[in-house]
Amino acid sequence: MGRPTYPIRTARLTLRPVTLNDLDDVCSWQRRPDVFRWTLSEPRTREESRSSVIAMAGEDALRVEGDCSTLAVATDAGVIGTVELVWRSQTDRTAELGYVFHPDHGGRGLATEAATALLDWGFTEFGLHRVYGRCHGRNAASARLMARLGMRQEARHVDSYLFNGEWADQLVYAILAREWSRRPLRGQ
Ligand SMILES: CC(C)(COP(=O)(O)OP(=O)(O)OC[C@H]1O[C@@H](n2cnc3c(N)ncnc32)[C@H](O)[C@@H]1OP(=O)(O)O)[C@@H](O)C(=O)NCCC(=O)NCCS
Numbered sequence: 807m808g809r810p811t812y813p814i815r816t817a818r819l820t821l822r823p824v825t826l827n828d829l830d831d832v833c834s835w836q837r838r839p840d841v842f843r844w845t846l847s848e849p850r851t852r853e854e855s856r857s858s859v860i861a862m863a864g865e866d867a868l869r870v871e872g873d874c875s876t877l878a879v880a881t882d883a884g885v886i887g888t889v890e891l892v893w894r895s896q897t898d899r900t901a902e903l904g905y906v907f908h909p910d911h912g913g914r915g916l917a918t919e920a921a922t923a924l925l926d927w928g929f930t931e932f933g934l935h936r937v938y939g940r941c942h943g944r945n946a947a948s949a950r951l952m953a954r955l956g957m958r959q960e961a962r963h964v965d966s967y968l969f970n971g972e973w974a975d976q977l978v979y980a981i982l983a984r985e986w987s988r989r990p991l992r993g994q
Contacts, residue, residue: 808868810931821877821878821889824888828878832862840909868893874893886908887908887916887920891904899934899935901932903939912947921951925955941977942974949979956986957980963975
């Protein structure tokens with residue numbers, strides 16, 4: 807069982823479980839087509855976002871394999887995105903990283919800062935061995951984010967899945983606990 811001690815604070819951010827009070831903020835990005843440009847999900851109505859927020863609110867810990875832990879990423883401006891870890895394998899101590907941020911708050915390193923805090927928890931507190939992430943081959947912002955986190959590109963699965971009716975490449979990035987602990991710290 808893994809449950810971070812909330813809130814997790816970073817230099818600019820507070821990470822904590824999602825609550826129903828976050829619905830307006832979550833709607834503000836879930837209704838935008840650009841946010842879903844490279845994912846299999848679609849923009850959501852307010853009612854669909856409500857269901858999404860209710861589901862995310864229950865994702866506050868990794869209790870059993872398959873669980874997802876979703877954290878709301880808050881600034882003074884409110885909740886600007888979410889980061890998540892899905893516990894893919896208990897045996898292999900492996901999780902998958904995910905993230906979605908409001909485009910108005912992009913380009914300042916805030917997604918990197920939030921994901922760094924979650925990975926730190928995953929490796930140092932929860933004891934993960936490996937974290938991987940996947941994205942559409944043309945999701946350049948997501949690929950750059952994973953590279954900035956120190957993740958290695960391990961694969962480009964060519965024409966491996968159907969995306970809006972067309973075959974698409976999928977990139978796979980990953981990082982191991984030993985790599986995480988030895989990664990160069992930026993800005994120092
Ligand atoms: C993926 C996503 C979170 C990346 O957002 P982002 O704004 O590029 O990421 P960050 O907040 O970490 O900001 C990084 C950018 O800010 C710049 N930056 C500015 N100050 C910075 C700082 N202090 N630290 C790090 N980067 C900084 C970086 O150079 C980088 O710009 P670049 O990519 O043009 O080189 C965002 O595009 C998104 O939510 N997309 C929609 C959802 C999605 O596709 N999710 C992934 C599904 S696989």
